[in-house]
Amino acid sequence: MVDLYEPVEPYDFGALEVGDGQSLYWETVGTPQGLPAVWLHGGPGAGSTPDARRHFDPSAYRAVLFDQRGCGRSRPLVSEHDANLSVNTTDHLVADIERLRMHLRIDRWGVVGVSWGVTLGLVYAQRHPDRVLAMVLGAVTRRHAPRVRVGHSRHGTNLSPGMGAFHRTGASCRARG
Numbered sequence: 001m002v003d004l005y006e007p008v009e010p011y012d013f014g015a016l017e018v019g020d021g022q023s024l025y026w027e028t029v030g031t032p033q034g035l036p037a038v039w040l041h042g043g044p045g046a047g048s049t050p051d052a053r054r055h056f057d058p059s060a061y062r063a064v065l066f067d068q069r070g071c072g073r074s075r076p077l078v079s080e081h082d083a084n085l086s087v088n089t090t091d092h093l094v095a096d097i098e099r100l101r102m103h104l105r106i107d108r109w110g111v112v113g114v115s116w117g118v119t120l121g122l123v124y125a126q127r128h129p130d131r132v133l134a135m136v137l138g139a140v141t142r143r144h145a146p147r148v149r150v151g152h153s154r155h156g157t158n159l160s161p162g163m164g165a166f167h168r169t170g171a172s173c174r175a176r177g
Helices: 089-103 116-127 145-167
Strands: 012-019 024-030 035-040 062-064 108-115 132-138
Touching: 012 089, 024 035, 024 089, 035 132, 062 132, 089 116, 108 116, 116 145
Parallel strands: 035 062, 035 108, 108 132
Antiparallel strands: 012 024, 024 062
8 A cells, every 4th residue: 555645735726728618627735835746647537636635745845736628627528418529639638738837837847647647748748858857657558568668768767867856855756556
């Protein structure tokens, strides 16, 4: 079992209009002066949960959690009968992450992803490497084994130096087992 921090409530939250009739729910927990980190939840259709907040040391992090397009408290939900899935693509989601970062006036942040959030985080990091301090990836999924092997042999070492810098701050972000 993974040890989690005590339950915390957001100190700030809101809805961010990102275009295409989409509104993203977001919240921040921890300390406003803490190391910024964004939590990318899994899918499909999942959202951020109160337990996700507990992976971050609230005395050390400014953790940003949000519900991706069509999920959780974001609107509209993909389950609605008239949902337009053509505006719910990886490109849209990556742009949403960047809009949220700018909205919250965060220069760079750690990217923490689980399951589908791992894939989304990797695409975000490829497109915005200057905005990523480090990455913490949990519940990595794979669709095609040869692609995974190429990814690890070619790019895996690029993540390690940032991870060390992220943890050298003395802050602790607990990952799922």
